[in-house]
Amino acid sequence: MLFKVLAVGDVTGESGVDFLRRKLRPLKKEKSIDFVAVNGENAAGNGLLPAHAEDILAAGADVITLGNHTFGKVQVSNFLEENPYMLRPANFTGRAPGRGWAVYDCGRVQVGVLNLIGRCDLDFNAENPFTTADRILKNADKPTFVLVDFHAQATSEKLAMRYYLDGRVSALWGTHTHVPTADAGVCEKGTGYITDLGMTGPARSVLGIRPEQSVEFFLGGLPGRYQTAEGPCRLQGALFTLDSGTGLCVGVERIEVS
Known part of the structure; x- marks a missing residue:
């Protein structure tokens, strides 16, 4: 049986949330999508609230x-504990609320989702994401499919994880840099992969922020508190087609809805 998974890039700002609300269900129907994972850590710009x-x-x-913006809004801490459908990076310190791995029953298949954070230029006192993945995949009851969102800054770290987990997980995608990469495909041992999904939010922006503010920052000025850009939005991500017989990927398609 083929099973389609949509991974959606970082939702940014209220306008990104609104665009997702208007476009996701029609896209699911059009593409016959069975399961959707959305990175939502920028829904409030820096973090998200339970309402988001x-x-x-x-x-x-x-x-x-x-x-990295998981706890940008402290109000989300209790929500992380109570809601099994929201994951924070599994390699955060054990004192952090919430969970980074969960398995969801989708009828004929079970879908495991693992959230990890990179350590190159993202210093959050996190444990090693590679050994964290080893520990979880070794100890967990193996579901039909395993999906990994690797939230990392360095493309080298994401690519290294690609080779490290190839054949051991169904699909692995990168988030955080908000710019979609052109390397979507199936790896040698059957894992679906893309280095970065992109973002869901304002199209005329610098990673979701008003361009004028980012330019002012790089000119050496004082841009003030960053503001989410305005104007038309787009949804970016990737669609992974998985085979329940092998638990691996047979196709990857980049997705962009403007």
């Missing part, structure tokens, strides 16, 4: 993954 998480799930997401 509820909006993303109501829009059609099956699970929300996070990253």
Whole structure:
């Protein structure tokens, strides 16, 4: 049986959440998508509130993954404990609330989702993501499919994880840099991969922020508190087609909805 998984790039700002709300369900119907993972850590710019998480799930997401802005809004801490459909990086310190790995029953198949954060230029006192993946994959009851959101800055770290987990997980995608990469495909041992999904939010922006503010920063000025850009949005991500017989990937398609 073929099973289609959509991974959606970092949802940025209220306009990104609203665009997801309007576009995700029609896209699921058009592409016959079975499961949706959405990175939602920028829904409030820096972090997200429980209301944003509820909006993303109501829009059609099956699970929300996070990253370095997980605790940008402290109000989300209790929500992470209570809601099994929102994951923070599994290699955060054990004192952090929430979970980084969960298995979801989708009827004929079970989908495991693992959220990891990189350590190159993202110093959050996190444990090694490679050994964390080893530990979880070794100890967990193996579901039909295993999906990994690797929230990392360095493309080299994401690519190294590609080779490290190839054949051991169904699909692995990168988030955080908000710019889609052109390397979507199936790896040698059957894992679907893309270095970065891109983002869901304002198209005329610098990673979701007003361009004028980013330019001012790079000119050496004082841009002030960053503001989410305005204007038309787009949804970016990747669609992975998985085979329940092998638990591996047979096709990857980049997705962009403007």
